[in-house]
Amino acid sequence: MSAVDIAPLLRIEGIEAAYQDAIVALHGVSLAVRPGEFHALLGANGAGKSSTLKAVSNLLPAERGRVVAGRIVFDGHDVARTSPAQLVRLGLVQVLEGRHCFRSLTLEENLLTGGLGRSARRSEAADDLARVYEIFPRLKEKRRTLAGLSSGGEQQMAAIGRALMSRPRLLVLDEPSMGLAPLVVHQIFEQLALLNRDQGLTILVAEQNSTVALRYVDRATVLDAGSAVLGGEARELRQRADIQALYFGERVAGLEVRREAA
Numbered sequence: 001m002s003a004v005d006i007a008p009l010l011r012i013e014g015i016e017a018a019y020q021d022a023i024v025a026l027h028g029v030s031l032a033v034r035p036g037e038f039h040a041l042l043g044a045n046g047a048g049k050s051s052t053l054k055a056v057s058n059l060l061p062a063e064r065g066r067v068v069a070g071r072i073v074f075d076g077h078d079v080a081r082t083s084p085a086q087l088v089r090l091g092l093v094q095v096l097e098g099r100h101c102f103r104s105l106t107l108e109e110n111l112l113t114g115g116l117g118r119s120a121r122r123s124e125a126a127d128d129l130a131r132v133y134e135i136f137p138r139l140k141e142k143r144r145t146l147a148g149l150s151s152g153g154e155q156q157m158a159a160i161g162r163a164l165m166s167r168p169r170l171l172v173l174d175e176p177s178m179g180l181a182p183l184v185v186h187q188i189f190e191q192l193a194l195l196n197r198d199q200g201l202t203i204l205v206a207e208q209n210s211t212v213a214l215r216y217v218d219r220a221t222v223l224d225a226g227s228a229v230l231g232g233e234a235r236e237l238r239q240r241a242d243i244q245a246l247y248f249g250e251r252v253a254g255l256e257v258r259r260e261a262a
């Protein structure tokens with residue numbers, strides 16, 4: 001069986017989404033993430049990346065938004081009929097844009113909150129914590145530091161580590177590079193690539209920084225003004241100069257539109 005025949009873990013089928021039933025953010029976005037894949041959702045500011053990811057975790061209603069057409073299926077479950085908390089229990093775990101650490105808790109306490117939803121036994125939580133510290137040794141060194149006093153990179157690592165504590169099957173990240181120094185961005189993407197390669201973790205990451213993301217992911221989907229305009233293997237997309245132009249917000253005349261099959 002080829003990789004293409006494997007049923008996707010996440011299927012987004014032609015979703016349209018709107019806020020307050022007035023502002024249309026997505027116009028028929030489709031993409032599929034296969035088990036074991038590292039997939040990037042690329043696009044300029046306002047292209048619709050966060051809206052797509054919020055739709056994936058059924059979080060749009062919390063922002064007076066909703067999916068008005070199309071559907072999203074995670075591992076056989078219709079996302080629109082599954083609460084965000086249930087989705088986490090099913091293994092769909094998201095690291096939201098802006099890191100969202102509990103500032104008055106230590107980095108370790110932040111990590112431990114990630115295991116709470118799973119009602120994990122103490123020994124399991126300890127194992128998971130050790131695993132996160134292996135991935136991000138920096139967090140071990142700084143485990144007693146308050147998150148509010150940590151650097152942006154440490155907070156991002158803690159947010160990812162907290163998500164890992166809930167043992168995701170699909171890890172979804174919204175713009176992990178935001179506001180971080182280039183070296184730290186590479187460290188984070190390197191660890192994500194290792195988690196994907198060594199542990200088979202399926203990852204969907206939204207990124208504005210296409211150059212970095214395309215270096216690490218297997219496949220990518222490019223959003224422009226709420227539509228998926230390109231999709232394919234990262235190594236092919238890396239060669240395309242028009243993609244770079246899209247990231248700077250320029251429209252490319254005569255851009256070949258190849259909507260990805262769900």
Ligand code: ATP
Nearest residue numbers: 019023025043044045046047048049050051052063
């Ligand atoms: P960014 O990198 O800036 O977050 P993005 O690609 O994630 O960009 P979205 O945040 O999904 O894009 O925004 C897509 C469109 O939806 C934009 O026009 C934006 O103004 C609009 N939008 C996003 N969130 C809301 C909201 N809560 N209420 C109303 N409109 C919104």
